[in-house]
Structure formats: C-alpha cells, structure tokens
Amino acid sequence: MTTTTKDRALQSVLFSAAADCRTLARRGVERLRPLAIVLAIVAGVGLAGRHLGWIDAYPDSWIVPLKDWISAAMAWLLHECNLGLFTFKEMTRSISWLISWPLKGAQGLLYQGIDLSILGGSWRLPHLPWAAVVGIGALLGLSLQGWRLAAMTAGGLLYLVLFGQWESAMETLASVIIAVPLGALLGMVLGIISARTKTAEAAIRPVLDLMQTVPIFAYLVPILFLFGFGPVSAMIGTIIYAAPPMVRCTLMGLRSVPADVVESGLVSGCSRRQMLFKIFLPSALPEIMVGLNQVIMLSLNMVIIASMIGAGGLGYDVLNALRQLKIGRGLEAGLSIVVLAVILDRLSQAAARKSKMRERGIGWTRRKSLAAAAAVIILTGGASVLWDGFYVYPESWSVTTAPFWEGAMTWINLHFYDFFYGLRNLLLIYILMPVKKFLVELPWAGVVAALAFISYRLQGVRLLLVTVGLCLFITVTGYWEKAIITVYLCGIGALLSSLGGIFIGICAAGHRRLTGALNLLLDTLQTLPAFVYLMPCVILFRVGDVSALIAIVAYAVVPVIRYTLHGISQVPTPVLESSRISGCSKRQLLVKVQLPLALPDIVLGINQTIMMALSMVVITALIGTRDLGQEVYMALTKADIGRGLVAGVGVACIATVTDRLMQAYISAIKHKTGQTP
Amino acid sequence: MDERQRCHLEEVDPVNGKAPDRPEAFRLRAGAGSGERMTLQQTIPPEEAGPKLACRNVWKLFGPHPRRFMTKHGNNPSLEDLAARNYIGAARRVTLDIYQGEIFVIMGLSGSGKSTLVRCMSRLVDPTIGEIILDGRDLSRVSERELIELRRHKMGMVFQHFGLLPHRDVIDNVAFPLEVQGIGRKTREKRAREVLELVGLKDRECNMPNELSGGEQQRVGIARSLAVEPEIWFLDEPFSALDPLIRSEMQEEFLRLQRMLHKTIVFITHDFDEAIRLADRIAIMKDGEVIQVGTAEELVTAPADDYVVEFTSKVPRAKVMSAQSIMEAASPQAGKCRPLTEECTVHCEAKVEEVAPAILANGQRLSVVDDDGKVVGYLRRKTVLGVLFEGEQQ
C-alpha cells in the first residue's frame, strides 16, 4: 500500500513536472514568437530587396530637398520679410539689443566695469573686486542656510580666484545670472498658460518635446542666423534651451495641486487672481523650484556649447582647450564650470527651502542682508584701494595644475599605450565594426516594417502611424544611413550603460550607506557638462568611435542607476513584509518581487539613458563620428540652416520613436503587473 | 412629520394658550440634540422660514458627455441607461428643502453621492441639470463675481479630506478666507486665534499641516470654515477622523455653537449615532438618489422602502423612538386633568432611552404630557422594556 501511494505521489510529481515543462516551453515560444516575426519581416523584405533596389537602399534621386527649401525660406525671412513698420531682421536685432542691456550691466558689475563716459569726462565705475564677490557669495550662503553653505560658496569662489579662472568665470556667471531668471520666467509663464487651457497645452507640449529631442546644435544655427554671432545670441540660445523643463515642472506642479486644496480656495471665495497667486503657485512651489534648479543646471550645461556661437568665458576656454587637446587647461576650466554649477545649485536649493519657511520668520531679514552686503562691498572696496590685489588677483600668484594633468596623461600614454590601444582595437574590430556593418546593410524598408509591426503589437494603429511617419521623414530627407549610424552608436552605448547601470543599482539597493554615497556621486556626475566626459576619452583612446562610445556610456549611465535604485526602493513595505512572511530568501525577494515591481521604473530609466546617449552622440560629433550629429555640427560651422534643422529633426525623430516605443512597453508591463490605477 | 406637527399645533393652540409651566419633562429631554429641536420649533415657525437652500431635480453625471446624454434620455435616464453607457449618476433627481437654522444630515453608503451633492450645493461642481436655490436665487445663474462674494460671506465648508493648504502654517490656513477678503493681518489673526482656541488647537498655530495628526488637521479645517461665520455651513464627514472622545466633545461643542448661532447646516456622516445626536432631519441617499428625508424616528418607524429598513436596522430603537410613539393614548377626558406629580410624567417627544430611568424608578406607569403639561397618554413599563431590549430579542 505504501508503495502505491509512493508511486502515485511520484507519478503526480512527474506529471506536474511534465506539465510545467510544457507550459514553460509554450510560454517560451510565445515570448519568442514576436521576435521570430520581426526577423522574418526583415529577412523577407531583404529578399524582396534583391529584386527591387529601392527597398534595399533609398534612391538618391527620390530625396526631397527639404533642407534647401528651409534655407531658402530662412533667407527670405531674413532679407526680404517686411512686417509693415519694420523688417523681420530689424525685429530680431532689436530683441537682441534689448537683452544686451541687462547682460552688459551684469558684465560691467562683475568684471568689466561700467563706462560712464556718456555722463561726461572719462568716468568709469569699477567692477566689483573679487573679494567682494566672494564675500557676497558667502553672505548669501550664510543668510540662506548657514555656515556650511557659506564656507562652501566661499571655498568654491576662492578656487576660481586661486586658479586664475576668475575673469572667465565672471563672464560666464554674468550671462547665467541674466539667462536663468529670463528662462525661468519664460518657462513659468508658458507653464501657467498651458495649465489654463487644454488647447494651449496641446499646442505647447509637442514644441517642448521637439525642443528637448532636437540636438542643441540644430537650433543654434537659426539663432545664429537671426541674432548674429555674440554673447547675446548665446544667451538667447541658453534661454530657449533651459526653459522647457521649467514649463513642464510648472505645469506638473499646477496640475498636481490636490483637488480639495483647490476647492477650499474656491469655497473661501478666491478670485481668479487670488487662486493663482495664493493657491496654485504656492502649492506648486516645490515643483517650480525643481524647475528653477533644472534651468540653472541646463544653463551651465549650455555654457560650452553657447561658446560656439559667441559666448566667451569658461565655455570658450574648455572648447579651445579641447580643440587643441590641452587636457590640463581644459580640465581646470571644466572643473570651474562644475564649481559654479555646484555653488548655484546649492544656493538655489537653499533659497527654495527658505522660501517655504519665510512666513515663520526664520533666517535673515532683507534689510539685514542688504546692509551686510553693502558693508562687504565698502570694506573690500577700501581694501582694494589699499592693495590692488583685492581688486584683481595678481596673475603671478595664481596656481595651475595643468602641467600635472598633462604629465599624468603622457605618463599613462607612455606606459599603458599598448593596453588602451589593444582595448580600442578589440572593441572596434570585434564589436563595433561588425554591428555597424550589419545595421547599415539592413534594408531600410525591412527595418521600418519591423518597427511598424512592433508598434502595432504594443499599442495599435496610432503608434504604427507615428513610427512609420517619422521613419519615412528620415528616409525621404536622405538621412537613413547617418541615422542608422547614430542608432548604432547610441544603441550600443545605451545597452552597455543599461547593463552596467542595472547591475550597479541592484548591488547598491538595500545598502543604505552605499546608496547615499552613490546618490552623491550621481548628483555630481549630473552637474558635469557633457563635454567634460569627452576629454579623458580622447586622451586615452584618440578620436573615433571607441572614445565616443565610452563617453556615451559614462554620460548616460546615471539615470538607469537612479531609476533602478528608486524602483527597488519604492516597492511598498507591506508587499515586502508579506513576501518575507511567505518565506522568500533575499535572492527570491529580489528576483520574484522587487525586480518585477521595479521593472516599469527600470525601463523608464533605460528610456532616459537612451535619450541621454542620443544627446551625447550628437556631441561626440566633435571627435569625429560620422552620424547625424556630425551633420548638424557641420551645418553649424557652415551656418547652413536647412541642413542643420533637418538633420536635427532627424535626431528628434529617432528619439521620439524610441521614446514612444519604450513608453508603450512600460504601460504594457504596468498593465501586466497590475500597477495601473 | 405629522406627529411633530401635531405637537406644534397644540403648542400654538389658542384654547390652551396659557403660559406653560415648564414641566419636569424638559429636564428629562435636555439631552443633546433634542434641545435644539425645541428652540428651532419655538423660534421659527416653518411657514415663515421658506427654504434657505433648495435643490430642484438636481442631477450630476460623471462621464464623457453628460449634458448630451441627459437630453437624449429626456432628462430622466434610468440606472440601467447610465450603466449601459458607463455613466456614473453621482446625484440623481435630488429635490429637497433645507430650512434656516436646521441641521440637515445626509447619510448613505460610500459612493452614494453625498459629497457630490454637497459640492453641487456649494457649486464647486456644476450640476448637470437642475437648480440649486440659495435664499431664493438660482446659483447656476449667478455670475462668477457674485459667486465669489457668496462664498466669501455666506458659505463655509469642511472637507472630508481636510483640504488644508500645505504651504501655510495652521494660523495662516485658518485666516485664509479672511485674507482673501482683504482683511488686515492683525484682525484676521486675532479671529483665527479665537476659532483655533474653540477647536482646542491654540498652541499649534505655528505648525505646518503635515506636522499634525489627521484629527488635528480636521479641526484646523473646521476652524477655517468657522472663521468667516458663514450662514450656511457644509460639513463633509467633519468628525470622522477624530477619536471617539474628541469626537463627542466636538459634537457637544458643535451643538453649543449651533444653539448660539443658528446656522443652516448640511452635515454628512456615516455614523448613525452622530446623525441621531445632531440631526433635525436626515436624508438617506442611495446611488445618487435621495430615498427618504425625515427625522430619525420617522426613518425607523415609517421607512420608505426596504433599503431604509436595512439601513436603519442596527439603530437602537430606544434612541430614536419618542414616548408618544409607543404610549397608550389617554382617553379624551383624562386629557383634561393635570398629572398628579411631576416626577412621574415625561414629555411626549422624550426618547425612550431618556425615559427609561424614570420608569425603572417609578414603577409601572408614566404619564406622557405635551408642551402644555396636558396628559396625552400613558407609558407602560412593559412597552418601554420591550423597546429597550428589542435588540437582544432579535
């Protein structure tokens, strides 16, 4: 009898195991089926391409000369368009004239001095002594938060003084100080308008999407065209580049004001104006402050690029050093930008925190701050009269570490040349080249068809139409091959970043201290302008795809780490507890509970990583890649508007298609794991 | 309503029009709530007080095109019509009158549309169709400006989810309605402190809302709505976040205030005990529809349908049934004589629960008297015990 029971038990185990295997197999097949279909589509179209050449490679004669049309239209706008009382050119020039005034004021105050010769005589108001700026910075830190912030601000500014970066830094600071409030204001106004009506939002949102996906270079060209070369147009470029996140944050803040807060305002009898200023804006203040912070960060990110259309200062120094491969100088100037970024970031965050507490009378009053600032200026002014060195720091006293860095680089190159050279060749020959070759040889029609199929599977006809439309835009304007090269670099970069980032994220999740340290590191990495990543790569790997790839990976790895950490940590405690009670080991907890629940977040992080990789790909054009970015960059140097814009929109198309597909994928997963509300 | 109306008629009956010497029964029924009803009836005869606030066939649908849907179904869609098109009928054919000085309680299951109805009344939500008439004016016709004025001076509201402004500390939250009216800082903060003291949060005025517990936040919300001394006061589950002790304190306080101020109050609650304690009248809602409006006693003794029966099944009868509803009517002659001793009489509107101690102490029978002290019936010990222990018999 026991044997029969045993048999039966064994039988049932075997049976269920077999069933398990079968379902597993079936599931596997089901998972693989879409992939198989995709491959079949590409292969099928490829076969068809043997007979129909246009399927394989888009014929040159079919290319629509969109870029020439755009260039012609711009030329007309600039040279012939007349708006009645004045011409278009006069309008743009007067705008830049208007903006030039505050800029001149800030520059005069910070490092140039203000020419008062209009008032008669040869009067000249001196600029602020560096000691005064350092003092005021410290004072700001003190009044906003406390001694630590004051010390940090003063320390950072002293670094600029000591390393002889002062004048460049002040030039940069002057344009940032003017650009940030203008950009923030512009963004806030647009945000408020788009929060008001659905139509306004529908009009503004696609523009924002486009602006954030078109590489910056692309819209620098028209700005250059309209506003001329110089610091003012650089600033206009900065404002346009930095405003979109503010629009988004404002909109999000205004939209997320809880319904009953709004209702309690209404019931209290607020007028529309009062609703805006007493309910909506204050409730949205945290988001708006995040937006302001973003504006500051983006403005500083733009510093180097802006120097391509005429901004001076630190950005110009970095660009110059990069062009001449002067690693040490570039690094010092780059570091100075980071220092400025960190200072402004911390000060603005402290200001945000303080604005919340002002009502309670914490911190300094305005009068006290003003008095202290005046005292600092008078004191340092007096000191400058006594000793010139307080006014302009003597050059002979400044130090530089440039020779050290250059020495280090030479040393590395001398001793590790073989290693880096070998690594580079390995990557190139065994990974990069084959993938590139494979992708370039794919028939364009096949790729489009496969993408269309995926879009349809994920969401339906609308996504399919979007995908096909955007792909066709790229093809029709004749940029298919360049787009594929962009995709190849960006794709490999994003893949490597994602793998590494997810791994790092998983390892760090759950260790509180490690997470804290990692977050600090990520914060710092995010304040680095993209260009800074290029320098060491170029030194180690020379110009070319490998340097580009490594720069891309380093730059784009941040979001995926961040989102992985966040995704894992936001799994609700009750879920964790109930799983632990069910007897999950740590590993099972990770694999069966945390990762599946964190998947939407992780995919979102990957999406961000792809976007960042894409924006970096464009910048790597500077070190000689041959993709769409290169096209845009060339257009900038040749001031060819049409070419720049079309190639830029091409990049935006790639970004949009990837973004939409990823978003659709995320909502599919969310739906599956029941995380939709 | 007829029971109470009869009492009322007798009260003004010119034949027995002598000044009633306050019978002991008054002390018996001096419990919370019922005292209110007394003052209300004595001070404001219903015929003079036209409705303070009236709803006339109010509908509120949630869905893609509510207006179009309504016209398509002749402004009277059935529940099936709504369900078929995925519309939610949060308020349906609501018609009711709320009188000056009355505490009008709305009850119903979660999702039955209580909050929506009250939002319609304050026009935070525009009804799909129907009229809301406040002091004789149709609210859907007033301009935005007038609406703002109305809200500033006539309406107060306490929200189910508090609706405090997260960026302002407690005192600024409470003073907010005054600030919006343009009242100076000193005056409004003084007033805010007064109401804060009233709700027992005097020492918390500098805290931010997120530093307070749910109950404390709720009290801040109550204080805020009181700061402007509104004429009509909407309270959406105002006490549900409070612990039992504070809740009963607040109810007490609430009734005391109401005795002084005579506001018109629309009060939402899930708690029948609370409703019995506070309400002049109770409306029961189901699926957006008001099924019955009446006093707690009427709901229990004359339920409109099975739903009300079920809804009120857990209500202790002794708390809602009055002496007159279970007494044996006195013969007409007996009605003329005065009761012998005051100790063994009870007022006709006294609740069974309140009568119980007297009958337990005084033996078999109590006389039931009306406002004039006229004996209208007798209460038997057995009947009272029956009502008292009815819950246990079932």
Ligand SMILES: Nc1ncnc2c1ncn2[C@@H]1O[C@H](COP(=O)(O)OP(=O)(O)OP(=O)(O)O)[C@@H](O)[C@H]1O
């Ligand atoms: N803005 C809205 N959009 C869509 N449906 C809504 C909206 N507001 C309320 N509803 C729906 O209307 C119905 C009534 O909601 P309401 O908030 O009035 O219920 P309630 O009686 O106050 O419930 P509770 O006791 O839980 O507060 C619910 O089914 C709700 O889902």
Ligand SMILES: [Mg+2]
């Ligand atoms: Mg509710």
